[in-house]
Amino acid sequence: MKTDATFKRAFNDAVDLVASIEPGAAIPSETVLxxxxxxxxxxxxxxxxxxxxxxxxxxxxxxxxxxxxKIRLEKFPQSETVPISAQVxxxxxxxxxxxxxxxGRTINELDLSRRFGVATTVVREFLNxxxxxxxxxxxPGAGWVFKGFTSTFARELFEIRExxxxxxxxxxxxxxxxxxFWAHLADLRxxxxxxxxxxxxxxxxxxDLDSAFHRLLNSVSPNRFIENFFDIITMIFHYHYQWNKRxxxxxxxxxxxxxxxxxxxxxxxxxxxxxxxxxxxLASARExxxxxxxxxxxNVIKGxxxxxxxxxxxxx
Amino acid sequence: MKTDATFKRAFNDAVDLVASIEPGAAIPSETVLxxxxxxxxxxxxxxxxxxxxxxxxxxxxxxxxxxxxKIRLEKFPQSETVPISAQVxxxxxxxxxxxxxxxGRTINELDLSRRFGVATTVVREFLNxxxxxxxxxxxPGAGWVFKGFTSTFARELFEIRExxxxxxxxxxxxxxxxxxFWAHLADLRxxxxxxxxxxxxxxxxxxDLDSAFHRLLNSVSPNRFIENFFDIITMIFHYHYQWNKRxxxxxxxxxxxxxxxxxxxxxxxxxxxxxxxxxxxLASARExxxxxxxxxxxNVIKGxxxxxxxxxxxxx
DNA sequence: AGTTTGCTTTTTATGTGTAAAAAGCACAAT
DNA sequence: ATTGTGCTTTTTACACATAAAAAGCAAACT
Numbered sequence: 001m002k003t004d005a006t007f008k009r010a011f012n013d014a015v016d017l018v019a020s021i022e023p024g025a026a027i028p029s030e031t032v033l034x035x036x037x038x039x040x041x042x043x044x045x046x047x048x049x050x051x052x053x054x055x056x057x058x059x060x061x062x063x064x065x066x067x068x069x070k071i072r073l074e075k076f077p078q079s080e081t082v083p084i085s086a087q088v089x090x091x092x093x094x095x096x097x098x099x100x101x102x103x104g105r106t107i108n109e110l111d112l113s114r115r116f117g118v119a120t121t122v123v124r125e126f127l128n129x130x131x132x133x134x135x136x137x138x139x140p141g142a143g144w145v146f147k148g149f150t151s152t153f154a155r156e157l158f159e160i161r162e163x164x165x166x167x168x169x170x171x172x173x174x175x176x177x178x179x180x181f182w183a184h185l186a187d188l189r190x191x192x193x194x195x196x197x198x199x200x201x202x203x204x205x206x207x208d209l210d211s212a213f214h215r216l217l218n219s220v221s222p223n224r225f226i227e228n229f230f231d232i233i234t235m236i237f238h239y240h241y242q243w244n245k246r247x248x249x250x251x252x253x254x255x256x257x258x259x260x261x262x263x264x265x266x267x268x269x270x271x272x273x274x275x276x277x278x279x280x281x282l283a284s285a286r287e288x289x290x291x292x293x294x295x296x297x298x299n300v301i302k303g304x305x306x307x308x309x310x311x312x313x314x315x316x
Numbered sequence: 317m318k319t320d321a322t323f324k325r326a327f328n329d330a331v332d333l334v335a336s337i338e339p340g341a342a343i344p345s346e347t348v349l350x351x352x353x354x355x356x357x358x359x360x361x362x363x364x365x366x367x368x369x370x371x372x373x374x375x376x377x378x379x380x381x382x383x384x385x386k387i388r389l390e391k392f393p394q395s396e397t398v399p400i401s402a403q404v405x406x407x408x409x410x411x412x413x414x415x416x417x418x419x420g421r422t423i424n425e426l427d428l429s430r431r432f433g434v435a436t437t438v439v440r441e442f443l444n445x446x447x448x449x450x451x452x453x454x455x456p457g458a459g460w461v462f463k464g465f466t467s468t469f470a471r472e473l474f475e476i477r478e479x480x481x482x483x484x485x486x487x488x489x490x491x492x493x494x495x496x497f498w499a500h501l502a503d504l505r506x507x508x509x510x511x512x513x514x515x516x517x518x519x520x521x522x523x524d525l526d527s528a529f530h531r532l533l534n535s536v537s538p539n540r541f542i543e544n545f546f547d548i549i550t551m552i553f554h555y556h557y558q559w560n561k562r563x564x565x566x567x568x569x570x571x572x573x574x575x576x577x578x579x580x581x582x583x584x585x586x587x588x589x590x591x592x593x594x595x596x597x598l599a600s601a602r603e604x605x606x607x608x609x610x611x612x613x614x615n616v617i618k619g620x621x622x623x624x625x626x627x628x629x630x631x632x
Numbered sequence: 633a634g635t636t637t638g639c640t641t642t643t644t645a646t647g648t649g650t651a652a653a654a655a656g657c658a659c660a661a662t
Numbered sequence: 663a664t665t666g667t668g669c670t671t672t673t674t675a676c677a678c679a680t681a682a683a684a685a686g687c688a689a690a691c692t
Contacts (some may be wrong), residue, residue: 318644318647335643345636345637346636347637361637377636378636378637400646434646434647435647436647437645437648441641441645458655501636531656541633
């Protein structure tokens, strides 16, 4: 059965929204709420129904308005507002990046579904989507293998990232003087400076800036495969740093300064300078990631992690 | 319920295998058969049981041998040997590339599952896996949009392909003289010549040669993201040409000659020549694909294909 | 000691069922 | 004519069920 996470999230958002309405004043129309809360009208009506039931909303139909009584609406717990599929993603990433997920280990759907307390269908769906991240591989009829968050993975990831990033940077400096992208870039530069001014307190905000910057570069000549690939990067970094807070402030400060140097190189329109700044930034990002990669013998003894059974192995 | 496609395919393969055994001679052990037929021992036993039942195999346990009577084993129809998930893939590609799949059209799981006569679960799983090909996009809670097999798609695909291919070609010519890859390349060159000798009858064999060539190039410095991307190319070409046979002989002959020129450039170790040969080959491959792309206004009027409803649109 | 097989236990592929959410429709209100 | 609402129909997200296939185990056989 589908969970009502959508409803609960919408309800919680609606609580804030209603709080800003004067007691006795009209509630926005269902259509407007639907667009504000980003859910269908069906869900909006459910939210309104519950609010009416709890006495926060009075009247019905077109005459709906905020109750004159002071009602404190209890929100639903945060954890109930996230759909099962998203929970599985989080739990899996945690299991993979934090727990004992050694390269070569086999993953089995039933086990994960029991571990996470969800239906196998959901786990299976997740693994199928997750496949594109290059960290797991399917053995039809025989589960999945975890390929490991290894230094090889990081190296391969960054090789592609560098190709894509350089391509976009080169395209950027070919933009005409009057392209609006230059203004965006200047704006972004300022936001970096602002961040650096208060780096001690705001260093968490860097990751938003980071993705904004790379999205701006890629948007100059859009390519769905590149965007796709950046989703992978974003995902990896998101979870990786969520559980690895070491030196976070320091790391982000360095990266922000590298971004500024990179942006300045772009403004100079000097291809060589751009390539150097870009290369330096990526090199340091790679180092950071590499450091927390699974230490493994994979590059020394290939295939050491294969499992053995008394039957012949199937699949490639 | 799981279909027994695995069993039927294994059975059909086993029929050929048993045919080559002398009447009265011993049948290979279950373990050996399991490895030959690429299925588990469980399935092998089922195959043997059915063969015994039909009188083609006599004795049991270790004393199992081929029957002395001449039994003609009926194979299962080819169509029953392919798992549902693979059938869905084929049917979907056909629907997409051949039927009226206009860009912007929404795809809905229930509809497809009815159309294909399979459970929604399977369709859903397929769509999730297929997402990475960049032709469809998920709107959580509201189905999928087909982005269209358009010229933009082809252009984006080839932009990446060119980057990857050039990278691999450059890595190739940096290989030491005594690398075994050079011998592989020479071998491949010869196979191209052989094919061209009999191009009129063997032009279908080109696609194997094509993927062998590109796989050889990529294997010089392997990168899972590049391999992943080549899966997309392979998939697109596979289905595309399966339903578009126009000029196939001609196209393949041209491509084979381009490959030879490309290979010769690699042997020359001349970077400029390599880049030119590679560029020419990809350009002509792109042209071929472009010609059969969906003609659309997408580049003139952006967003013309959006659907409208009396409710606000959800999602990005 | 290493295979081979009979039998048992798990796991995967695929179908079915259902509450929640979205989409659609038609009439009412401005 | 547009916008809003009540109600109906579809579709999605998720749980659960089960035959088929795979994996595991130990006794039997070389």
